Amino acid sequence: MTQPLITPDRRRFLGATASAFAALAASGCMTRGTAPVVATAGSSGSFAGYGALRPDPAGFLDLPEGFSYRVISRLGDGMDDGGTVPDRADGMGCFDIGNGEIALVRNHELQPRHDAGGTIAKGFGKRNGEYVPGGTTTIVLDATSLTVKRQFRSLGGTIRNCSGGVTPWGSWLTCEEAPTGPGQPYGDGLEQNHGWVFEVPAAARGLVDPVPLKAMGRFNHEAAAVDPATGIVYMTEDRDDGVLYRFVPRVPGKLAEGGRLQAMVIEGLADTRNWTSAAMPVGKVFPVRWVDLDDVEAPRDDLRIRAAAKGAALLARGEGLHMGVNRGLSEVFACCTSGGAQQLGQILKLMPGNAGQPDTVALFFESESKAQFDYGDNLTVAPNGHLIVCEDQYTDVVDNHVRGITPEGQPYTLARLIAQTELAGGCFSPDGKWLFVNAYSPAATLAITGPWAA
16 A cells, blocks of 8 residues: 555545635646446435436536536647646645635656656755755636646655645645655655745745744644634545554644644544555544654654654544534544555544543545545535545546535545546645646646535
8 A cells, every 4th residue: 555655657536625715814648438427325315416427528527417617728839937737746735826816736746766847946955966856836816717827836846745734814725645755765856955845925926935834843744624613734645554643733824934743643443544454444433632742854754653652643544634624613534545454445534622621533434336436535524514635546547536425424426537647635725716736647636616516
């Protein structure tokens, strides 16, 4: 299950976005067949999915009746800064930036050997004297027509920008899934350590100054989500023996001013993966506490190991992460890609404590068959409260879907990707009408609309 730090050609995703923080101010793709897929019915009968998928005449993405998509940006498109859209589009966040515009800040999970889409004028790290090609691009759209008004590179010089999360103060946290550096595995030619979180303001109009948020830890970063009540940032780690982290900022909303990095300890449960026994049954609520971590810059990439030695619970490839608010209370959903008895994926729900109560966690969903979901990865929440999960399989021929899960825990099929890649970076427009999502490679950013169920 565990992949090398720098994989040859395939990757794993996340994209994830956080809720509003009111408390703080495809051509060339290989294809498969296009047989329709019928959504799974909910046991309550109140929602049974959107119906059978209809084959896409373009042979790219099958959707139910009433849904449609458009491509708004793709690999090789010219950008306003003179570069072209790079490949491996991954995590993404959507922002209202005023003046009738919305911005998509989009990760590119590029390794040092990949094409940057043009010369990078400034960035964080170099390899053999040249900035490494990972980072972010920003697409600014007309909020009504979705016309592209401008797009440009907004962060450079990073490696494998996998996922991240939006902040309520209007920025994207982009996370390097690459704890490597000089003298380390896959670090040949690198000039400094990588494996950090960076912040990219949504309103940026070009390359931002790349400031690594080192107090947030150096590990195989995946996604991030901000608690609207406290400003605490939760983070996943894409490792078979990963843990769930949280960063308690010294000043909420000002991450660069430092804070404490902690790991989740589940009382009475050392392992959430359910690989050898059903130690974490669906729906059972466990109390949670957090342990402080030291030496968080982790030059030996051993942060998770030291966290586990302090009692932190193990997760099976924590990837997608989303912060929601339900009846005024925060909820954090975390997708564990290879968790569960069938190793097809789990979703944990962390409930931060309220009014002095302890935090708790429960297993919200565990996939029992490939028809429910197979290697769930990116995770977001639709305006109706349904979880939206993008699959990222690791077979020679992939059959990746977008799955929905109702608040009652009933799965259904929302879309089927015919192109031989994955979808990533799912996030909704501020008005809830559009689901934006990336096709990983060849990179394409799609906007999907339809009768999202009430």
